Amino acid sequence: MNQDYIIPNEWSVIEEGFDKERVKSSESLFSIGNGAMGQRANFEEDYSGATFQGSYIAGVYYPDKTRVGWWKNGYPEYFAKVLNAPNWIGIHVKINEEVFDLNTCKKVENFKRELNMKEGWLSRTFKATLSNGIELEVSSKRFLSLELDEVGAIEYKVTPLNSDVAITFSPYLDAGITNEDSNWDDKFWNILNVTSEGNQGFIESHTMKTNFHACTFMESRVYVDGKILDLAKEEEKSDRKLTFTYKVDVQQNQTATLYKFAGYTVDRNHKKEALVSAAKTALDKALNIGFDDLLALQIQAWNQIWNMSDITISGDVKAQQGIRFNIFQLNQTYLGTDARLNIGPKGFTGEKYGGSTYWDTEAYCLPFYMATKDQKVARNLLEYRYHHLDRAIENAEKLGFTNGAALYPMVTMNGEECHNEWEITFEEIHRNAAIAFAIYNYERYTSDASYVPEKGLEVLIGIARFWYQRATFSTAKNKYVILGVTGPNEYENNVNNNWYTNYAAKWCIDYALEAIQKVESDHISDYIRIKEKVKFDAEELASWKKVADHMFFPYSEEHQVFLQQDGFLDKELITVADLDKAQRPINQKWSWDRILRSPYIKQADTLQGFYFFEDQFSQEELERHFDFYEPFTVHESSLSPCVHSIQAAKLGRMEQAYTFYLRTSRLDLDDYNKEVEEGLHITSMAGTWMSIVEGFGGMRVKNGTLSFTPQIPGQWEAYSFKVNFRGQILKISVCKDDTKFELENGSALEILVNDKLIKISPNNLVTV
Secondary structure: OOOOOOEOOOOEEEEEOOOHHHHHHHHHHOOEEOOOEEEOOOOOOOOOOOOOOOEEEOOOEEEEEOOOOOOOOOOOOEEEEEOOOOEOOOEEEEEOOEEOOOOOOOEEEEEEEEEEOOOOEEEEEEEEEOOOOOEEEEEEEEEEOOOOOOEEEEEEEEEEOOOOEEEEEEEEEEOOOOOOOOOOOOOOEEEEEEEEEOOEEEEEEEEOOOOOEEEEEEEEEEEEOOEEOOOOOEEEEOOOEEEEEEEEEEOOOOOEEEEEEEEEEEOOOOOHHHHHHHHHHHHHHHHHHOHHHHHHHHHHHHHHHHHHHOOEEEOOHHHHHHHHHHHHHHHHHOOOOOOOOOOOOOOOOOOHHHHOEOOHHHHHHHHHHHHHOOHHHHHHHHHHHHOOHHHHHHHHHHOOOOOOOOOOOOOEOOOOOOOOOHHHHOOOOOHHHHHHHHHHHHHHHHOOOOHHHHHHHHHHHHHHHHHHHHOEEEOOOOEEEOOOEOOOOOOOOOEOOOHHHHHHHHHHHHHHHHHHHHHHHHOHHHHHHHHHHHOOOHHHHHHHHHHHHOEOOOEEOOOOEEOOOOOHHHOOOOOHHHOOHHHOOHHHHOOHHHHHHOOOEOOOOHHHHHHHOHHHOOHHHHHHHHHHHHHHEOOOOOOHHHHHHHHHHHOOOHHHHHHHHHHHHOOOOOOOOOOHHHOOOHHHHHHHHHHHHHHHOOOEEEOOEEEEOOOOOOOOOEEEEEEEEOOEEEEEEEEOOOEEEEEOOOOOEEEEEOOEEEEEOEOOOEEO
């Protein structure tokens, strides 16, 4: 049974009624971020119930020493953890000296929490009765500014309903925080200074080992019925915490409001010694603008984001809420303004997966950012990997590879592998292919032919060298094989000839050879520079080609399908439909041994290959493989349903495509995997966007031409989306009877619709 307490709404995520059992789940679902920092939706006031405190700064991490029972050569020394950063949202509130805490209140009524996705803010309103009998109306609103991305703002209002009261507001900064998932209970932060100046407070600290310096800062103002008060503050300082206390007498039905501006300055953007002065500048700017005007700027900034990235759906509020939630969270996590950053699988919503970069970025997120931002943002994501090429070569060297072979990490913060489950670290090497495919996908979509000669070719050569060395010649098969791998289906470890891995390896080598040839003919100076730098010759390239041309692909004549791996047919092939529902999810109910022997597929594996390399297979081949593998897929990875949705739509099976879409779009809102309290599935949210644009809309690039085969789920009346294709903004509106195309700018554009060429001029609606 999935959770269903989130109220369907087109533009907001809304929870009504206070339930202590839901607090941690809601802290994830109502998370906020601005690309530079983010936080779980913890309450501002004290809460003594079960809660998962989380505030995070983009790019700040700690190398938590690997904890394993048996060390193996090549093991990463550490697992990079996104760090729980000093908490600045906190406000201790006392009413007539009684601590205000929803966990201990006699009664909480009319509780409503709202995450307004259109405007980018989080609010709570409720009526509370304290154990001393005082009734209060409380409302809070907070947001992380897109305009001033070092600053967050809180408006916290308290109205006594049945008597005059003395209210104590004590806004604080707390650097005495820990991570939920630390391996050794290390101290992650070292506190350097706790200082104050007037109403401004600062805690300077740095991370242990990685030595990131940050200043956490705050300033507050108190108002009663809209009039600012000039209050003397009390100050309490410890070595990890700074608290300012303001006391105010409030009459019945008067409203006391605390405005708190706070945030982080970090040494990624300022000199270490200038962090406090940078914080003062940020506070001065925020206070000069004021809460209401800063919120107006927030609404404006989100309006611009939505103008390009929104997908509208008519006739299905849950689907509409789902897709907007996904688009909103992607933009809260990564806006593409800083090439040093990337997209963690949990973003700023939790600590699982370390907040690091996975192959998800290239496989799932790149298409979203290519089409909804400008191509510079997508190029930044590619350059992130280019800057880590030396580390990828080091990672491969640790495993015994030579000659500049590059193995990109499964998990990283700085290019160094930091994932420490051996069957993934050493075996899930297909991630290398996603890096190469992203370069191909980028060039295909943007037509930017400069990236490969400038930077991409070096990456492709390193990857091709890796695949050449990783393949083994089998005399029995008279083919090259790839042994001891884990494919995208992590429910099979240490298998031989995972078809997706073998096919991707061949594709990567072929693509690298083609790219070398193209750079030699079109960009000779780059060719000479790269050849001199990485030292390849005709003999080496011929040896790669031999591996690619003679790669082994396991195949079943009986089923007429490529086999997921050599031993797949040795399994007891019981479909998911015949699996007892009480046994699901199997990753929570079964032993790992049982899972590994089962035929169950965690996520698209062979079908992932049919998704990436779609144009190399016929529709009939896709149908055969889909019909064979889909029945064994349990979709226990968040990355799975979107690929199946796109392929079901391609096969014209819209009911099935819609079911998969709904699952991917509401994965967190409905908590399909019973784990949302740990954080959201940010990278798979890009797959939700793909399900509509590439699945229902059928968007592809064919021979340099943008192509669509629009379909619409029976549950919808209409849907629309925009794409930025090579600097031109195209709006696509699909309804039951026709599809409308509108070009917003630039010169005329030729597109394919159902394989027919159509010309669209700017501001001229074309109906098909």
